[in-house]
Amino acid sequence: MHPVTPLRRAWAPVALVAGLGLQDPERARTWGEGLSSATGALIVAAAVPLAGLYGFLSWWFTHYAVTDTELRIRTGLFFRRTAHLRLDRLQAVDVTRPLLARIAGVAKLKLDVVGTEAKDELAYLGERDARALRAELLARAAGFAPEQAREVGEAPMRELLRVAPRQLVLSLLLSLSVLGALAAGLAAPVLIWTFSSSAFAAAAVLLPVLGGIWAATGGRFLGEYDWTVAESPDGLRIDHGLLDRAHETVPPGRVQAVRLVEPLLWRRRGWVRVELAVAGSSNDVLVPVAAREAAEAVLARVLPGVDLPALVFEPAPRRGSRWVVPVWWKGYGLAVTPAVFAARRGRLCRRTEIVPHAKVQSVRLTQGPWERVRGVADVSVDHGANGTVTARLRPAPAAAELLTAQAARSHTGRRTAAPDRWMTGPAG
Numbered sequence: 001m002h003p004v005t006p007l008r009r010a011w012a013p014v015a016l017v018a019g020l021g022l023q024d025p026e027r028a029r030t031w032g033e034g035l036s037s038a039t040g041a042l043i044v045a046a047a048v049p050l051a052g053l054y055g056f057l058s059w060w061f062t063h064y065a066v067t068d069t070e071l072r073i074r075t076g077l078f079f080r081r082t083a084h085l086r087l088d089r090l091q092a093v094d095v096t097r098p099l100l101a102r103i104a105g106v107a108k109l110k111l112d113v114v115g116t117e118a119k120d121e122l123a124y125l126g127e128r129d130a131r132a133l134r135a136e137l138l139a140r141a142a143g144f145a146p147e148q149a150r151e152v153g154e155a156p157m158r159e160l161l162r163v164a165p166r167q168l169v170l171s172l173l174l175s176l177s178v179l180g181a182l183a184a185g186l187a188a189p190v191l192i193w194t195f196s197s198s199a200f201a202a203a204a205v206l207l208p209v210l211g212g213i214w215a216a217t218g219g220r221f222l223g224e225y226d227w228t229v230a231e232s233p234d235g236l237r238i239d240h241g242l243l244d245r246a247h248e249t250v251p252p253g254r255v256q257a258v259r260l261v262e263p264l265l266w267r268r269r270g271w272v273r274v275e276l277a278v279a280g281s282s283n284d285v286l287v288p289v290a291a292r293e294a295a296e297a298v299l300a301r302v303l304p305g306v307d308l309p310a311l312v313f314e315p316a317p318r319r320g321s322r323w324v325v326p327v328w329w330k331g332y333g334l335a336v337t338p339a340v341f342a343a344r345r346g347r348l349c350r351r352t353e354i355v356p357h358a359k360v361q362s363v364r365l366t367q368g369p370w371e372r373v374r375g376v377a378d379v380s381v382d383h384g385a386n387g388t389v390t391a392r393l394r395p396a397p398a399a400a401e402l403l404t405a406q407a408a409r410s411h412t413g414r415r416t417a418a419p420d421r422w423m424t425g426p427a428g
Contacts, residue, residue: 002106002124005059064122068146071111071137073120083120085113090141091254092235092283093134095247097127102245109134112251112283138234138249157232160298163288168224171273171289172217174265176348181213224288229298236301238283248283250276255302256359256385258286260295260352267350274299277385303340303356311335311354313344316393320374324393334379334391334402339413341381341406343391353389355381357406357413365403367396379403381410 057077064073071085092112101107106124113120125133131154139152172178188209189202196202225242236250257277266272272295274287286302287295296308313333321329333344342354360381367377377399380390394402 001059001062001064001122002126002129003059004104004106005055005062005124066133066136066140066146073122085111085120087137087140089113090137091251091279092249093137094249094283095130095134097245097247099243107131111137142234155232155234157230157237159228159230160236160301161229161287161290161294163224163227163290165225167271167289168221168227171266171271172220174269175216175263176265177263178213178216181209181216184209220288224285227288229287231301236286236298238286250278250283250286250302254278256383257353257355257387257389258299258302260354262350262352264348276302277383277387279384279386303354306337306339306354306356308354311337311340311342313342317376317395320376320395321393323374324371324376329393332392334394336402336406336409338409341389341391341409343389345392355383355389356417357409358417359383360406360410360413363403363406363410365399367399372396379406381406 054077058075061077061080062073062075064071066072070087071090073083073085075081075083090111090113094110094112096108096110097106098108101124104124105127107127107130108121108123109125109130110121122130122133135152135154136150138155139148139150140146144152189206192205193199193202222242222244224240227240228238230237230239234249234251238246238248238250240246240248255276256279259275259277261273261275262271266289270292271289272287272292273285273289274295275284276286277284287298290298299308300306313335316329316332318329321332325332328347331345331347331350335342335344338357340354340356341360342352344350344352361384362382364380364382365377366380371377371393375396376393377396378390378392379394379399379402380388382388391402
């Protein structure tokens, strides 16, 4: 690992002590008042080198190795842990560079492996070493021999889409969730101050609201700044971030479902947000905001052979649906093609979810007591990313037919689907 890694590990004991102090601040304050200045200085003088020693030993006992079949990561000073990551189950290798890491010229390597709940990581490596190791791991996952994998290098890429900062800012300002949070942030403290005359109570409400507003505006802007989507043989590459830069990969063939989000104020401009469901991966955004035509061009790389503009959604029937879900029943729709199952919902914020038949794991029909009275039912499909897409308020006879037909389509789709492979062809 890179020699600056001990500096990162040295913060662990400091964070532990700070956490204990925050857990019982009264006892920590009493204990601190009982210490003399000389004793306090002596404790600090001893704690700094001890924290540094812990960071150094943690770095010294962390190793990784690439074999013919797996990547092994051995960590732990007191409790040893060895992770064996099979290269044939490697799903994505992401390079992230937080602000301080960029200044130091290092990067973090995060690895998505099928069957694991969280990402294993190597932090930190030199930027050049991180990119070289990423290229080698992807080549190994694609089936290249060890001696060839080191020579393959990083796969070429071609840019498909770049989000302009101005468009990103405007999209955040036109989001109903942001406008609602701003209204609540202004109204709630004023009302509490008016009825209670307590500045503390007003501040206690204001601070969490401000945190939520920051996460929905400033936090998203910093994270989604300069969002770029490029095509390469190992998948779609995503680069983004103003302070912390991230280089992520959407693996080919591993996308289980796609969601198109269209807030009310975006629809007049023809903008859309594209989200993904990828099994075992935290990559859930493909495009934060873009014109619908540009987003569909990128989605054509994720769902080859699927003509999104050709999807024709059948609305929920007026008879029966309006009594089960008043007003909002008009937002529900269903479209089924030989390739995908698609469901639409929402009127203020329209969400369209698309699942390829080959990714469907199970199909079910549900019908509550009021739905039975009104003669409608819901048909749901479950996909491999532990998610569900539901076509609501379908006529009961049509829902029963859809259940049988969808089960057959899913079986046929899985049997005829092409295998998920890395580096299946050149970019372009």
